Amino acid sequence: MKTQSAKIWEKYTDAVTFSKIRDMDSVAQMWESCVKEYADRIAVSDNGETYSFSRIDEEVKRYRTQFADLDKGDRVVLLIPNSYEFVRAFLAVTTLGLTAVILPVQLDPKAVFGCCMKFGAKKLVYQKSMQDKIDQVLAIKPDLCVVKAEEIPEEETDAAFVAGTDPCVIMFTGGTTGKSKGVLLSNAAVMQGTVNGCYGYKDVFFQRYLLILPLSHVFGLIRNLMTSLYTGSDLFICRDNKDMFRDIAAFKPTAMVMVPALAEMALNLSAKFGRNMLGDDLKTIICGAAPVAPYLVGAYHEKGIALLPGYGLTESANLVSGNPESLRLSDSVGLMFPNQEYRIEDGELWLKGRNMLDCYVGEEENDSFEDGWFKTGDLARVDEEGYLYITGRIKEIIVLPSGENVSPAEVEAYFNALEFVQDSQVFEDQNDRGETILALEIVPRQTVLAKLQKDDPAAYMMEKLGEVNRTLPAYCQIGKIVIRDQDFERSPSMKIVRYKK
Amino acid sequence: MKREEIREKLKQILFETDDRNADQVRDCSEDSDLRTDLGLSSVGMLYMVFSIEETFGVRFENVSMNDFKTLGDVVDYLENKTEEGKSK
Numbered sequence: 001m002k003t004q005s006a007k008i009w010e011k012y013t014d015a016v017t018f019s020k021i022r023d024m025d026s027v028a029q030m031w032e033s034c035v036k037e038y039a040d041r042i043a044v045s046d047n048g049e050t051y052s053f054s055r056i057d058e059e060v061k062r063y064r065t066q067f068a069d070l071d072k073g074d075r076v077v078l079l080i081p082n083s084y085e086f087v088r089a090f091l092a093v094t095t096l097g098l099t100a101v102i103l104p105v106q107l108d109p110k111a112v113f114g115c116c117m118k119f120g121a122k123k124l125v126y127q128k129s130m131q132d133k134i135d136q137v138l139a140i141k142p143d144l145c146v147v148k149a150e151e152i153p154e155e156e157t158d159a160a161f162v163a164g165t166d167p168c169v170i171m172f173t174g175g176t177t178g179k180s181k182g183v184l185l186s187n188a189a190v191m192q193g194t195v196n197g198c199y200g201y202k203d204v205f206f207q208r209y210l211l212i213l214p215l216s217h218v219f220g221l222i223r224n225l226m227t228s229l230y231t232g233s234d235l236f237i238c239r240d241n242k243d244m245f246r247d248i249a250a251f252k253p254t255a256m257v258m259v260p261a262l263a264e265m266a267l268n269l270s271a272k273f274g275r276n277m278l279g280d281d282l283k284t285i286i287c288g289a290a291p292v293a294p295y296l297v298g299a300y301h302e303k304g305i306a307l308l309p310g311y312g313l314t315e316s317a318n319l320v321s322g323n324p325e326s327l328r329l330s331d332s333v334g335l336m337f338p339n340q341e342y343r344i345e346d347g348e349l350w351l352k353g354r355n356m357l358d359c360y361v362g363e364e365e366n367d368s369f370e371d372g373w374f375k376t377g378d379l380a381r382v383d384e385e386g387y388l389y390i391t392g393r394i395k396e397i398i399v400l401p402s403g404e405n406v407s408p409a410e411v412e413a414y415f416n417a418l419e420f421v422q423d424s425q426v427f428e429d430q431n432d433r434g435e436t437i438l439a440l441e442i443v444p445r446q447t448v449l450a451k452l453q454k455d456d457p458a459a460y461m462m463e464k465l466g467e468v469n470r471t472l473p474a475y476c477q478i479g480k481i482v483i484r485d486q487d488f489e490r491s492p493s494m495k496i497v498r499y500k501k
Numbered sequence: 502m503k504r505e506e507i508r509e510k511l512k513q514i515l516f517e518t519d520d521r522n523a524d525q526v527r528d529c530s531e532d533s534d535l536r537t538d539l540g541l542s543s544v545g546m547l548y549m550v551f552s553i554e555e556t557f558g559v560r561f562e563n564v565s566m567n568d569f570k571t572l573g574d575v576v577d578y579l580e581n582k583t584e585e586g587k588s589k
Contacts, residue, residue, distance in 0.1 A: 242550045261544040446523045487522050
């Protein structure tokens, strides 16, 4: 077992900045400190208005009164799209020691009702844009206590004392088994995740963040909103993603948190239209929630932007690791953040620490835990410098007749490094003699092929794929390669649906 | 701009948006569903929106991307927009 210390992160920023990064116990403690230190600074820009820390605090004090009749630990559902109203409601609920149950706004009314029942919600806060949905929920359960996110009482209510061990939020995740579950995170876990977002780059405080990720996702809530508040930064809320590039041009963010597909898309648009779509002020992209293609790091570096991949889970209050040296080690998800205990057990990454979930709510039995460790389901290795590499998912492991285990993702990574490979899938198949072999299918990147101007693109691709194949250890070499003319089947979240045995 | 011209420009944008489904885009019709037939993800939709705005010199206003189900829906919208532009 290993535990990461904060010391290792010191060299990535200056001494003054590093000394300001300190652990906090609760959202209530953080918010009190933010209001004291950053009172007049702009914390949120939304819908044409700006909100300073002190203005938000005045409104949070009044909005808490909506929940003054509840007891500490009670649960309040938030059904609010990305907006200032979300920020106000979230702070009001959590600084009173209540637990915010954050629902994705696209849930249908029956699912909203189901969540209210399952989690024993005492109140539900909604934005008026959700009125139709709420009317349908109320038709099923007329006595559900609902509160409008826009209605702020005149009377103020003080924050409560909230301890690190007190529950803070319930977030949704597909979990390590793919089944949707509610993850309960304590205040200490949320704050560790928040502080983790400050490590590994130079300019940490007083940034301009643009929010495009949903706040119902842990990457949006903790790394984007919470770290932005913690660092006295200004968070611009992009209400409609189709306006993202206009918002960027107007707001000029210095830092963004995004998924790799968006980073790739912005890069392609920049090339097409001959200008930096993410703006000239952008210095840092925190990239995660899916594997980051290593080429993105170099491509953004050429534009003067540090793209920093990381690894995290909803169960770990977002960030477990971040890569401060992504240019040198572009295929790593980085170094473990402080207070993260970890071990690799039979190739699987196990985690423990302040940032980890308390439990899956309402799941009586769960095989994700063993001896206090959370089993991530991810296959990983750590190099001699302490850099973490995710090499696949445990449930995807192929056991060959020889007894050797092959992680398809690890083999695919070799082929994905070829520029013309858009996506690939390694799977178990049989040859003509009925022997078990490894097979590979790839989806080519047509735009790259077009540029290469080969007379016989298929022959060229086969030659290059064969060259890569011959570099692999004998037991995991591919016995059959197919170049697909259409995409793989994909899940609703756009992940490749893997072939079943 | 003629409807056919709009459609062809759109197909070019769709090809650039996500070239994994190049064959489907090549063979698509105005009835093709942007998400299920042409495989556009939410990020792909964003790419398409921006490319359309730049290419056609229009701006998507008071509409949500969920309002566009098929390629024909986008062609309709752009036909109206480019007509509006001419009459101003």
